[in-house]
Amino acid sequence: MSRTTKGAADAERPGDDTLSRVELQLALLLRRAERTGAVRAGHTPALERSGYLLLLVLGTEGPLGINALAERQGLDASTVTRQVVSLEKAGFARRGRDPQDGRAVRVEATAAGRRQLEYERVRRAALYDQVLADWSPVERATLASLLERLNQDLDAFRREPEGR
Amino acid sequence: MSRTTKGAADAERPGDDTLSRVELQLALLLRRAERTGAVRAGHTPALERSGYLLLLVLGTEGPLGINALAERQGLDASTVTRQVVSLEKAGFARRGRDPQDGRAVRVEATAAGRRQLEYERVRRAALYDQVLADWSPVERATLASLLERLNQDLDAFRREPEGR
DNA sequence: GGACTTATCTGTATCCCACAGATATCTACC
DNA sequence: GGTAGATATCTGTGGGATACAGATAAGTCC
Numbered sequence: 001m002s003r004t005t006k007g008a009a010d011a012e013r014p015g016d017d018t019l020s021r022v023e024l025q026l027a028l029l030l031r032r033a034e035r036t037g038a039v040r041a042g043h044t045p046a047l048e049r050s051g052y053l054l055l056l057v058l059g060t061e062g063p064l065g066i067n068a069l070a071e072r073q074g075l076d077a078s079t080v081t082r083q084v085v086s087l088e089k090a091g092f093a094r095r096g097r098d099p100q101d102g103r104a105v106r107v108e109a110t111a112a113g114r115r116q117l118e119y120e121r122v123r124r125a126a127l128y129d130q131v132l133a134d135w136s137p138v139e140r141a142t143l144a145s146l147l148e149r150l151n152q153d154l155d156a157f158r159r160e161p162e163g164r
Numbered sequence: 165m166s167r168t169t170k171g172a173a174d175a176e177r178p179g180d181d182t183l184s185r186v187e188l189q190l191a192l193l194l195r196r197a198e199r200t201g202a203v204r205a206g207h208t209p210a211l212e213r214s215g216y217l218l219l220l221v222l223g224t225e226g227p228l229g230i231n232a233l234a235e236r237q238g239l240d241a242s243t244v245t246r247q248v249v250s251l252e253k254a255g256f257a258r259r260g261r262d263p264q265d266g267r268a269v270r271v272e273a274t275a276a277g278r279r280q281l282e283y284e285r286v287r288r289a290a291l292y293d294q295v296l297a298d299w300s301p302v303e304r305a306t307l308a309s310l311l312e313r314l315n316q317d318l319d320a321f322r323r324e325p326e327g328r
Numbered sequence: 329g330g331a332c333t334t335a336t337c338t339g340t341a342t343c344c345c346a347c348a349g350a351t352a353t354c355t356a357c358c
Numbered sequence: 359g360g361t362a363g364a365t366a367t368c369t370g371t372g373g374g375a376t377a378c379a380g381a382t383a384a385g386t387c388c
Contacts, residue, residue, distance in 0.1 A: 018304045019289040022296070024220070025311035026197050027213055032238070032318040033190050049191055050375060066336060074196070079376050081337055103335045103384045125183040131321045132186070140182045143314065146307050147189035154196040157295045214344065230367060240346050245368055267353045267366040
């Protein structure tokens with residue numbers, strides 16, 4: 001079927017070929033990275049991953065509605081609704097009705113939200129600075145590039161799974 | 165403090181420097197990759213990520229106890245207990261008492277479990293073969309290597325956060 | 329003004345995971 | 359041999375992230 005996986009029920013052992021390596025490392029990464037940036041030693045972050053990414057979009061693209069936010073992030077609108085409620089509760093976002101369209105909502109980052117976003121960004125960068133302590137600038141840049149490309153390709157794949 | 169992050173409350177915009185790029189892309193990746201391998205189009209996978217990784221350890225290192233499994237994966241034992249129960253319910257693992265130590269448990273993959281693991285592995289590899297359709301073999305290999313290294317470094321960091 | 333569409337929200341369900349507190353065993357030591 | 363402490367696992371509980379389905383409110387169109 002797929003050229004690279006050959007006989008499917010092949011005799012490869014886990015980790016043998018490149019794709020399996022990538023796949024396995026990604027599975028591991030999901031778990032590792034999740035916990036690393038998060039609840040380190042009782043430090044409950046004011047901003048979880050979801051809120052962080054949401055604020056980032058808000059900060060970059062200004063006030064948006066729920067659907068727009070959901071679309072930009074490839075999430076369900078119901079998920080975004082809850083994330084916004086949560087940000088609002090924390091004082092990092094504000095929700096107002098769209099004057100043009102009474103159904104729609106206008107989500108906006110507050111000053112505290114922008115501050116917190118910046119704080120998080122710096123904190124996370126510092127964290128990875130430590131994790132990648134042994135990496136050369138070139139290696140770090142390569143990692144960044146490959147991840148960017150991987151994310152783009154994952155996005156593209158989600159939009160239209162190539163195989164049918 | 166950290167050489168690369170300079171002034172901390174610096175004027176960098178998101179994505180400006182390498183660390184921010186890495187950090188951001190990882191945050192995005194967590195979300196993307198999670199959904200991609202998983203519930204694609206009603207295809208409820210018999211093996212979720214957690215069960216997959218657990219079976220992988222079991223397959224590689226043979227029968228193990230809960231604590232050993234938890235340690236190898238950097239998880240809490242309570243989490244592993246539930247994962248094992250779930251695998252057992254699905255018929256992919258078996259749990260028996262350790263004859264030497266009545267407190268301990270011996271978790272073992274069943275034949276069905278090994279079959280399913282292999283099936284998953286192939287399925288996931290094929291998936292990434294599609295996602296990485298445009299990548300050259302060298303690029304794929306680079307990605308695999310960098311991810312492996314990143315995971316190692318994340319692991320090391322979790323064990324002993326370098327800064328204090 | 330009724331019918332259809334759209335934007336958001338609420339209900340419900342699934343994963344994944346951790347921490348705290350049982351419970352059952354084992355090990356040491358007197 | 360019995361008791362105290364260590365150890366292995368399990369159970370209770372709770373939180374984060376997300377999706378799908380259905381409810382509600384507000385536009386739009388004829």
